[in-house]
Amino acid sequence: MKHTEGRVEVIGHGLVESLAKMAFLARFLSTATKAWSREQLEDVASWAQTFTSSQIPKGRMEISFNRSRGPGGQNVNKVNTKAEVRFVLQAADWMPEYTRIKLGEQEANRISKEGHFIITSERNRTQTANLDDCFVKLHEMIVKASEIPKEPDEEQRQHVRSLAKAADARRMQEKRRNAEKKQGRRSTDF
Numbered sequence: 001m002k003h004t005e006g007r008v009e010v011i012g013h014g015l016v017e018s019l020a021k022m023a024f025l026a027r028f029l030s031t032a033t034k035a036w037s038r039e040q041l042e043d044v045a046s047w048a049q050t051f052t053s054s055q056i057p058k059g060r061m062e063i064s065f066n067r068s069r070g071p072g073g074q075n076v077n078k079v080n081t082k083a084e085v086r087f088v089l090q091a092a093d094w095m096p097e098y099t100r101i102k103l104g105e106q107e108a109n110r111i112s113k114e115g116h117f118i119i120t121s122e123r124n125r126t127q128t129a130n131l132d133d134c135f136v137k138l139h140e141m142i143v144k145a146s147e148i149p150k151e152p153d154e155e156q157r158q159h160v161r162s163l164a165k166a167a168d169a170r171r172m173q174e175k176r177r178n179a180e181k182k183q184g185r186r187s188t189d190f
Contacts, residue, residue, distance in 0.1 A: 036098055040098065041098065041148045041149075042148065043096075044096045044098045044099060044146050044148075045146055045147065045148045047096060047099075047146065048099070048142065048143050048146030048147075051095075051139070051142065051143070051146075052139070053135045053136055053138070053139035056094075056135055056138060056139065057094050058135070060087060060092075060094070061085050061086065061087045062085070062086045062087065062116075063083070063084070063085055063131065064083075064084045064086075065080040065081065065082060065083055065084070065127050065130075066080055066082045066084060067079075067080055067081075067082060068080075068081045068082035068122040068130075069082075069122060075125070080127070081122065081124070081125055081126060081127050081130055082120060082121070082122040082130060083120065083121050083122075083127060083130035083131040083133070083134050084118065084119070084120045084134075085118070085119045085120075085131070085134040085135070085138065086112075086116040086117065086118045086119075087116065087117055088115050088116055088117070089103065089104055089111060089115060089116075089117040090115055092117075095142060096146070098146070099142060099145050099146045102145035102146070103117070103141060103142065103145040104117075106141070106144065106145055107141055107145075119134045119137050119138050119141075120134065121133035121134045121137065
């Protein structure tokens with residue numbers, strides 16, 4: 001940043017984009033503080049089990065094609081085979097709210113500063129194959145985001161408690177050691 005005449009100029013466009021993206025994510029994820037009941041999570045998980053990639057509303061997506069990299073010889077320079085699918089994640093009311101929030105957390109690097117969720121594919125040499133691959137990727141991400149977090153069992157809780165107790169004991173031992181060290185540095189001459 002450079003200060004000139006009472007105003008701040010930002011040098012580099014990337015910084016502005018990253019700040020805008022961070023602000024968007026903070027606003028979007030602020031809804032994530034909602035507590036989800038076990039029944040709601042089970043409803044989301046059952047929805048994800050029956051959800052298929054053909055149920056993704058392709059009409060509500062922005063689809064574009066660009067030139068692809070990689071193998072293909074001169075064909076790569078002539079044909080737009082790279083598929084890009086984008087949609088506004090907050091407005092995706094065709095998936096549960098929990099899934100949208102988790103998808104935003106897990107795939108934050110795919111969200112643009114405008115709030116578009118972007119998926120690209122250039123694995124194949126045809127537009128249709130790459131477009132289908134985008135929707136398969138999106139389906140896999142949605143299913144992963146819809147998973148119910150596991151509840152820790154009693155053995156895991158006990159293990160965590162013992163680790164915390166051991167850490168407290170080490171911390172207290174270190175404090176005693178430091179106190180003794182400082183006590184030894186004090187002068188006893190009065």
